[in-house]
Amino acid sequence: MNKEQKEQYLRDYGTLKSQGKPFFPYAVAKDSAMAIVVMAVIIAMSIVLGAELGPKADPTSTTYTPRPEWYFFFLFELLRVIKPPALVPLATIGVPTICLILLFLLPFYDRGPERRPERRPIATTAGIFVVCAIGYLTYLGAAAGPPTQIDIPVPANVSSQGPEAVANFEAGSQVVAQSGCAACHKFGENGNSGPGPSLTKIGARLPAQAIQRTLLNPSAPMPSFSALSEESPTQFAQMVGFLAALK
Amino acid sequence: MAKIKLPATPSNPLSSPKRPGKKYGPSGVMGHAGEAGVTAVDWIDERTSLSGGLRWAMFRKVPKGTNWFYTLGSATMFAFLSQAVTGVFLAMYYDPSATRAYESIQYINNDVFLGEFVHGMHRWGSSVMVILIFLHMGRTFFFGAYKYPRELNWVIGVALLVMTMTMSFSGYLLPFDQRSYWATIVGVNINGTGPLVGPYLSEFLRAGPYFGATTLSRFYAIHMLMVPGAIAALMGFHLYLVAKLGTTAPPWIKAKPPEELREEKVTVDP
Numbered sequence: 001m002n003k004e005q006k007e008q009y010l011r012d013y014g015t016l017k018s019q020g021k022p023f024f025p026y027a028v029a030k031d032s033a034m035a036i037v038v039m040a041v042i043i044a045m046s047i048v049l050g051a052e053l054g055p056k057a058d059p060t061s062t063t064y065t066p067r068p069e070w071y072f073f074f075l076f077e078l079l080r081v082i083k084p085p086a087l088v089p090l091a092t093i094g095v096p097t098i099c100l101i102l103l104f105l106l107p108f109y110d111r112g113p114e115r116r117p118e119r120r121p122i123a124t125t126a127g128i129f130v131v132c133a134i135g136y137l138t139y140l141g142a143a144a145g146p147p148t149q150i151d152i153p154v155p156a157n158v159s160s161q162g163p164e165a166v167a168n169f170e171a172g173s174q175v176v177a178q179s180g181c182a183a184c185h186k187f188g189e190n191g192n193s194g195p196g197p198s199l200t201k202i203g204a205r206l207p208a209q210a211i212q213r214t215l216l217n218p219s220a221p222m223p224s225f226s227a228l229s230e231e232s233p234t235q236f237a238q239m240v241g242f243l244a245a246l247k
Numbered sequence: 248m249a250k251i252k253l254p255a256t257p258s259n260p261l262s263s264p265k266r267p268g269k270k271y272g273p274s275g276v277m278g279h280a281g282e283a284g285v286t287a288v289d290w291i292d293e294r295t296s297l298s299g300g301l302r303w304a305m306f307r308k309v310p311k312g313t314n315w316f317y318t319l320g321s322a323t324m325f326a327f328l329s330q331a332v333t334g335v336f337l338a339m340y341y342d343p344s345a346t347r348a349y350e351s352i353q354y355i356n357n358d359v360f361l362g363e364f365v366h367g368m369h370r371w372g373s374s375v376m377v378i379l380i381f382l383h384m385g386r387t388f389f390f391g392a393y394k395y396p397r398e399l400n401w402v403i404g405v406a407l408l409v410m411t412m413t414m415s416f417s418g419y420l421l422p423f424d425q426r427s428y429w430a431t432i433v434g435v436n437i438n439g440t441g442p443l444v445g446p447y448l449s450e451f452l453r454a455g456p457y458f459g460a461t462t463l464s465r466f467y468a469i470h471m472l473m474v475p476g477a478i479a480a481l482m483g484f485h486l487y488l489v490a491k492l493g494t495t496a497p498p499w500i501k502a503k504p505p506e507e508l509r510e511e512k513v514t515v516d517p
Contacts (some may be wrong), residue, residue: 001397009395010455016310017493019505024305027313027494034318035325042329042375046367054357056382060456068430069419071377079437093441105407106388107398115391116497124478127388181428198394221436225428 005113045182067183073141074134079184079195079221080144088195092221098231150190151176158245171241175235184222187246196222201246210246215240277326283447303490316390317494318370319383324374324482330414333369334471339422343467345460348423373415380411392495402487405479410478417470433460 001009021027075096082091112125113222117124122199150173158169176182182191186198201209215236229236251425292298340359342351355362387393392400420431435458439449454461478501 006395011497013310013493015502016312016500017308019503020308020310020313020496023308023309027309027317028305030315031318031321031325034315034322038322038325038375038379039329042326042368042372045371045375046364049367049371051356051363051367051370052425053349053352053422054424057423057425059428067426068434069373069415071374071415072434088444089440092437093445100405100409104402105427107393107395107401110394113394115394117391117498118388120391123391124389127385131385137515143458154298221433223432223436229332 001111001113009113010086060227070138070142074137076195077137077141077144080192081086091195122150144183144192150187152183152188152190152246155245155247168238168241169245172237172238172240172245175239176242179225179228179239199243199246203244203247206244211243212240254290278462286383298385302454307490307493308501309494312497313494313503314497316386319379319386320489323376323379326488327478327482330369330376331475334475336365336371338471339468340397343421343464344353344461345423348463377411377415380408381517390495390498397488397492399497400485400492403485403488406429406484407478407481410474412482414470414474414478417466417474420463420466420472441480 035081078091078095079088082088112120114120152173154166154169158165162234174186181187181196181199184196185191186193188200191199206214216229217226218224225236225239228239265503276428288298337355340351340355340362342348354365355366357363387401387404392484418432419434420427435449435452438452439445451458452465453459454465
C-alpha cells in the first residue's frame with residue numbers, strides 16, 4: 001500500500017466507523033451471547049466426555065502409545081508424510097518453523113490494498129489450501145490407530161531352529177506390539193508407515209547388535225528403551241531377537 | 248486573518264441556576280445515601296482518571312456491518328478466562344511431583360466436590376480455545392484484517408497462537424498418565440531435532456538430559472505461571488490495539504460519505 005492508498009483506507013474506515021454503533025452495548029451484547037454459547041459448549045463437553053484418567057505413567061512399562069492431543073495431529077502426521085530419514089528434521093522442525101515465520105510476517109509481504117477475499121486469489125487459495133491440508137492431516141492422525149497387534153508369519157529360518165526359537169519370536173512380537181512400535185513403524189501389513197522406517201526386513205539390514213544399540217540410543221523422536229532393558233532384560237532380549245529375525 | 252473567539256457555550260443551558268442561598272447537591276441523609284455510589288466512583292476517578300479510558304474503550308464506535316464472525320476474538324478470550332478460573336481450582340489440589348501427581352488428579356476426580364466436572368471443563372476448554380483461536384485467525388486472514396494499520400496486532404495474535412499451543416503441550420503432561428507421559432517424551436524429542444536451539448530447548452524442557460523428577464514441576468511452572476502471564480499481558484496489548492485502531496469493517500462494505508459532506512459538482516458554463 002502506498003501513502004495515497006493508506007490515506008484512502010483511513011478515510012473510508014473513518015466514515016464507516018462514524019456511521020457505526022457504539023461498542024457498548026451493541027458489540028458487548030453479541031460478545032456476551034457468544035460467551036454464553038462457549039460456556040455451554042465447555043460445560044456440555046465436560047459432562048458428556050468427562051475427564052478420564054488413563055493408567056499411571058510408568059517409564060518402565062512396555063504398553064503405551066505416544067499419541068498427542070488431537071490438535072497436534074497435523075504436526076505429528078507431517079512426520080508420516082515426509083518419510084526419508086534424512087528429511088525428518090525438515091518435517092519435525094523445518095516445515096513448521098518456515099510456516100510459522102511465514103505466518104508471523106504475513107502482513108509484511110502481503111501489502112496489497114485489496115481486502116475482499118474474492119479479489120485476493122493467491123491469498124485466498126493459499127489460505128483454503130492450508131486449512132484443507134491441516135484438516136486432512138488431522139483426519140489422517142485421527143484415523144491412524146495405534147495398533148497393538150502384529151501378525152507376522154514365523155520366518156522359515158526361525159521355525160527351522162526348533163519350537164524354542166518360535167516361542168521366543170512370538171514373545172518378542174508381543175513385546176514389540178505392546179510397546180507401540182507399530183504406531184510409527186510398519187511390520188509387513190501391520191502398523192503405520194512412518195514417521196519411523198519400515199521394520200519388515202530390518203534383520204536383513206542391521207545385525208542384532210546394531211538393533212540393540214538403536215533401541216537403547218535412538219535418534220529422536222523415537223523414545224529410548226533403556227528403561228525396559230534394565231527392568232526386564234528378557235523382554236528386551238526377545239524384542240531384539242524378534243527384530244533381528246525379520247528378514 | 249485572526250478569528251474571533253466565540254464565547255463558551257453554557258454546559259447545560261436548559262437547567263436554570265439555583266436560587267441564591269440554596270445549597271447545591273443532595274440534601275439530607277437519604278439524599279447523600281442515594282449519591283453514595285456516584286461519590287465513590289468520583290473518589291476513585293479523581294485519583295486515577297480511569298473514567299476517560301473506560302469511556303474511550305466502551306463507547307468507541309464499531310463500524311456498520313460487523314457480524315457474528317467478529318465475536319470469535321472475544322470468545323477466545325472468554326475461553327482463556329474459563330481456563331484460568333478452572334485452572335486455579337485445579338491448582339488448589341494438584342501436586343506437581345512425579346510420585347504424587349497422578350494420585351492428586353485421582354483425588355480431584357473421585358473425591359473433590361465437582362472435581363471431575365472442573366477437570367473436564369479445563370481439559371475440553373483447551374480444545375475449545377484452540378478451535379476458537381484458529382477460527383478467529385481464519386476470519387482475520389480471509390477478511391484481510393491484518394493489513395494496514397493492523398500489522399502489529401496480527402504479529403501479536405500469532406504469538407498468542409503459539410503460546411496457546413505451548414499451553415496445551417505443557418498441560419498435556421500434568422495428569423501424568425501413560426498417554427500424557429509418552430506423548431510428552433516424543434514431543435520433547437521432536438523439539439530436540441530442531442537446528443541450533445533444538446537440543447538446548449529439549450534439555451530445558453526436561454530440566455536435564457533425561458526425563459526426571461523435576462521435569463514435571465518445570466512443565467507445571469511453564470503451564471501455570473510463565474505462559475499464562477505472557478498470554479494475559481499480550482492479550483491486554485492486543486485489545487488495546489483493537490480499541491485504538493478500531494474493529495475492521497467487513498471488506499465488502501463500501502464507505503458512503505454522509506450526504507452533507509459530499510462534494511458538489513460545479514459545472515461551469517463555457
